[in-house]
Amino acid sequence: MGLQELTVERYEGVADDQRILLLRGPITIETAPQFERAVCHESAETMILDLSDVPYIDSVGLGSLVRAYVSHQKTGRCLVLTGVKPRVRKIMEITKVNEFFVTFGTTWEAVEALANTGTA
16 A cells, blocks of 8 residues: 655634644554654644544554643643544544543534533
8 A cells, every 4th residue: 555645734723722633544654753743733722623534544543643642631731633534433442541631523613512512
């Protein structure tokens, strides 16, 4: 199987200190460094990772997601996931990583919920 790319599009959220990262492509050993760079360059209080175009994730990608979560928690910031596909959700459930993350069906649901509560 050929190398698949990961693209990251950055959007401002509805709140001043909210960012949305729309990820397209798998988060794998090949793309995890790019994912980590994109996430670590954001300093917003709230980050929404839209995974609706992430078809799969491997163990290295899963580790990258957990590192992003831990980094946000340590600095008192919020990180939520949206649009998690069944294949990605399954690996998160098997490894119990899903217990760490607040997830929403869509990015809009996350934006609305976070705007109403201020945090996840």
